[in-house]
Amino acid sequence: MSRQRGNKPGFWFFRLFLKTGGLWAAYGLLYGVALHYWLFDRQAGKAARAYLSRRFPENGKLMIHLKCYRLFVSQGKQLIDRMAATSGAVRFNFTLLGEDTLADLSARKSGFVLLTAHAGNWQIAMTTLGRIGKNVYLVMHPEHNTAVKQSLNISSEGAFIDTIPPAGGPGDVLKIIKLLKDGHIVSFMGDRPYDAATGEVTFMGDRAAFPLGAFSIAAAAGVPVVMLLASRTGFKSYTVDFTHVMTPKYEKGRNKRDQLTQWAQTYADILTDFFTKAPYQCFLFYDVWRNREDPGGPGEKRSVSGN
Amino acid sequence: MADKQSLEEIREQLKQSLVEELSLEDITPEEMKDDEILFGEEGIGLDSLDAVEIVLILQQNWGIDLADMDMEKGKEIFASLDVLAQYIYDNA
Structure with missing residues (x-):
């Protein structure tokens, strides 16, 4: 599947x-x-x-x-x-929630982080961003590129969506921050770590590992995080929700990984609420509860012996 | 106008900032070697979240904006503590 x-x-x-x-x-x-x-x-x-x-x-x-x-x-x-x-054979009806939010964000010079999850049809929902006139870059490992490129028509002329394969080094950070400052949208998967740094959150009532990179980048670039939630509501009908927005900003004197984990927890709560209302929209076929690793853990100092 | 920091002063401030801002334990600024490798298993094993923090440290402490730097150059300056300190010295 x-x-x-x-x-x-x-x-x-x-x-x-x-x-x-x-x-x-x-x-x-x-x-x-x-x-x-x-x-x-x-x-x-x-x-x-x-x-x-x-x-x-x-x-x-x-x-x-x-x-x-x-x-x-x-x-x-x-x-x-x-x-x-x-x-292009079928036209779908999208009910867009948060159009005002999108209009506000598109008027800004800088871009924003778009947080997606294995929830609903995020690929089809992402095409609704075409109207705001910004390019979307998906941070995605090369092995996932082919399928996503096909599903988003990325190679086609005039496509506004492209992918960034993370090289795993500090250069990725520079590239992503530059894209955001240049006004583009950078999209991350928010519910599965794919070997990235994680924080431990409560998700669907149990402890799970969620990636922290999106919040870290947004805080560094000073841009908001917009959460994309897309659900299939009926035949040819989708609701795309852009109403959940946060602007991560570190509080001085507090452990930064704690704060990142707190923002990831907010996202986990939003996703939990979404799946409570739409239980058959969760396509996270990966056990984030069992496969959790948190190198530092909330409130703890970190070992330098590895991550 | 403040005097330009020496390379040694930059290196010491950088060590202090890395330990404090990245919440590193098991190592103190004094224990950190001048040519310490920052990322990967050979060095102190910093990860991508730490890379973001280092970008912020450079911006806040020395007013250096790395956002316009190309990716290859970015990889080079993060290679070790010495290389990073030298970059700050040349660009602050």
Whole structure:
């Protein structure tokens, strides 16, 4: 169900169904494909259960397992929607929340950090930023580039979205701060660390590791962090929410990693609230609760022996 | 107008700032070597969050804005404490 789980013949079939029968035909095919993954992809099931068992703590194993299938179908529909949007075959209706915020931010000389998560159809939602006249740079590892580039039409003429593969050194910081000061938008994944520095937060009622880089960069560049939340609300309908904005600014005398973790906690709370209202929009197929590492930990000094 | 800091003074202030601002333990400014490697396993293992902090330290303490620096040059000046101190000395 994730990028790695699709293959070329599979996508070809979905495109064929989409072209010949429209969205409903592709959705029809999806129910069978999702069933296959639900029955046989143990890894995907395990990762999905990490989230579902925390979202639905009152449910037993069987209900959680059934809800896995519903989550797979929900993600599949959004992948199909993205495919349809990229091909230009279908027009989707977006309800945009926070248009005033975006207008205000687009009028500024500097850019802003856009924080996304494995929540809803963030790729399709990001296309709504085209109207504000700023370029968007996604900080993304090269192995994820191909799929994202395809889904966002990045290579196409006139595209306003591009990717920055992090080299892992201090040069990344300089490049990102320069982009922000030049007025561009730099987007980070806020809910999965991908080997970046993390802080321990409470997410869906349990301790989890969230990345801190986005807040650190925003504080250094003096720009706001805008949180993008996109949910599929019905057939061809999406709500894109840009109303959550914070401007990280360090308080003197307080441990900076503590403050970064506090901002990450605010984000975790917003995401928890989002998934409480829209439980089948969470596509974080990674156990952020189990795979957490916090080199310093809140309120602690850090060892220089490594991270 | 204040006198220009010597390279030695810059190095000492930089060590102090790194230990304090990055909340480093296990090492004091006095213990930090002049040619200390800052990033990666060979050195004191600073990470990307620390790189952001160093950009801020340079801006706040010496008025150096690194935002316009190209990435390759950026990698070079972060190579070690000595190289960074020399860059500050040349550009402050």
